[in-house]
Amino acid sequence: xxxxxxxxxxxxxxxxxxxxxxxxxxxxxxxxxxxxxxxxxxxxxxxxxxxxxxxxxxxxxxxxxxxxxxxxxxxxxxxxxxxxxxxxxxxxxxxxxxxxxxxxxxxxxxxxxxxxxxxxxxxxxxxxxxxxxxxxxxxxxxxxxxxxxxxxxxxxxxxxxxxxxxxxxxxxxxxxxxxxxxxxxxxxxxxxxxxxxxxxxxxxxxxxxxxxxxxxxxx
Amino acid sequence: xxxxxxxxxxxxxxxxxxxxxxxxxxxxxxxxxxxxxxxxxxxxxxxxxxxxxxxxxxxxxxxxxxxxxxxxxxxxxxxxxxxxxxxxxxxxxxxxxxxxxxxxxxxxxxxxxxxxxxxxxxxxxxxxxxxxxxxxxxxxxxxxxxxxxxxxxxxxxxxxxxxxxxxxxxxxxxxxxxxxxxxxxxxxxxxxxxxxxxxxxxxxxxxxxxxxxxxxxxxxxxx
Numbered sequence: 001x002x003x004x005x006x007x008x009x010x011x012x013x014x015x016x017x018x019x020x021x022x023x024x025x026x027x028x029x030x031x032x033x034x035x036x037x038x039x040x041x042x043x044x045x046x047x048x049x050x051x052x053x054x055x056x057x058x059x060x061x062x063x064x065x066x067x068x069x070x071x072x073x074x075x076x077x078x079x080x081x082x083x084x085x086x087x088x089x090x091x092x093x094x095x096x097x098x099x100x101x102x103x104x105x106x107x108x109x110x111x112x113x114x115x116x117x118x119x120x121x122x123x124x125x126x127x128x129x130x131x132x133x134x135x136x137x138x139x140x141x142x143x144x145x146x147x148x149x150x151x152x153x154x155x156x157x158x159x160x161x162x163x164x165x166x167x168x169x170x171x172x173x174x175x176x177x178x179x180x181x182x183x184x185x186x187x188x189x190x191x192x193x194x195x196x197x198x199x200x201x202x203x204x205x206x207x208x209x210x211x212x213x214x215x216x217x218x219x
Numbered sequence: 220x221x222x223x224x225x226x227x228x229x230x231x232x233x234x235x236x237x238x239x240x241x242x243x244x245x246x247x248x249x250x251x252x253x254x255x256x257x258x259x260x261x262x263x264x265x266x267x268x269x270x271x272x273x274x275x276x277x278x279x280x281x282x283x284x285x286x287x288x289x290x291x292x293x294x295x296x297x298x299x300x301x302x303x304x305x306x307x308x309x310x311x312x313x314x315x316x317x318x319x320x321x322x323x324x325x326x327x328x329x330x331x332x333x334x335x336x337x338x339x340x341x342x343x344x345x346x347x348x349x350x351x352x353x354x355x356x357x358x359x360x361x362x363x364x365x366x367x368x369x370x371x372x373x374x375x376x377x378x379x380x381x382x383x384x385x386x387x388x389x390x391x392x393x394x395x396x397x398x399x400x401x402x403x404x405x406x407x408x409x410x411x412x413x414x415x416x417x418x419x420x421x422x423x424x425x426x427x428x429x430x431x432x433x434x435x436x437x438x439x440x441x442x
Contacts, residue, residue, distance in 0.1 A: 050318070050354055064310045066317055073310045089294040090280055096287045101268065134268065 003060040005030035015067035016055040017159035017198050022074045024194035026081040085152045099156045105131045114170040125171050129178045136181045158189045165202035166209040221278035223248040232377045233285040234273045242414050244296040301370040319374035322347045326377045330385045356401040379406045388429045
């Protein structure tokens, strides 16, 4: 069932981290291959010709593209270990709704926080915090979004934590001050080896962002 | 089966996605038309985050976002499956559904923009069609789903019907049959499927409404 499993990835990508966490949760061995996004490998271009993006999960030579699809695929194929997606159809629909919400909002707003200044940045920060508060509402008193164990929403959201320090420095604000419940949830997730080992150091991500800002000519 | 209700808007392709899925699965439902310029308190209660249609209500439990609804419908009524059973084939289908979800808003953007901005959107639409022609319909399949339509076909409904109407309205020519032979075949096949053919918004009515909406849009832009 395992076969040959390769993950084409880029270390700061929160999308790649999702697949890393899912694979680690299930204890599935795989080969991690770092891509240089300024010099994409032939394999990446061949396996994801439409978007030419990471992450790409290659299972027995066949590609699965898009991180949320990879997590679902991993959950289906290795369904006997650490299930991530609820079995009840309605709970599934709720989880999918929130993953869709995270995909529509968090990355884009976070990007605006480090890429822009002035009013545009202020609006992005405000909306970003509002989105985190909505997510806090969905979490409620649960240990994880998935209940007592990590679930689909947890895996989709927690990678962005590795970018929080960068957002805070660029945006001059504190996410913990605004959303303490969110940070408490993050800390619980980070106690899991699958999460802690899949997320890069926040300072490293911040340095990476500073380099990107230079390249893009953003102050 | 418990009570199923659908909050929709007759002009929305996302609403039709759900209607077709419900009909393909033989699920009886009550349809509630929403006036998008004056959304009902119920809609706002059932979809407080996005405040959009479609919303499916099953046994008083709301499900929002058309693709989430489609997957829910497919799971509660497994007959006539709308996704492949094989995990990898299913991952490929989901990839194209996500592509459809990401790109379909371009089509309505065509109608909401003009001048240079509209030209840029038209170019993006053209590129989307090129990707579909080159990558999605290989193998000479009748439908994305093979011999029968599936969720991928349903997801690309904007390309099949709404694009043509908006092109006519805006005087654009992005989709040319000779440039996109595979896509053209697919559109003809898709619109011939009885459940689709019998449940499409009337083109003339659409043009009337689009004209009115565009007038309002341009008026608000210049003021």
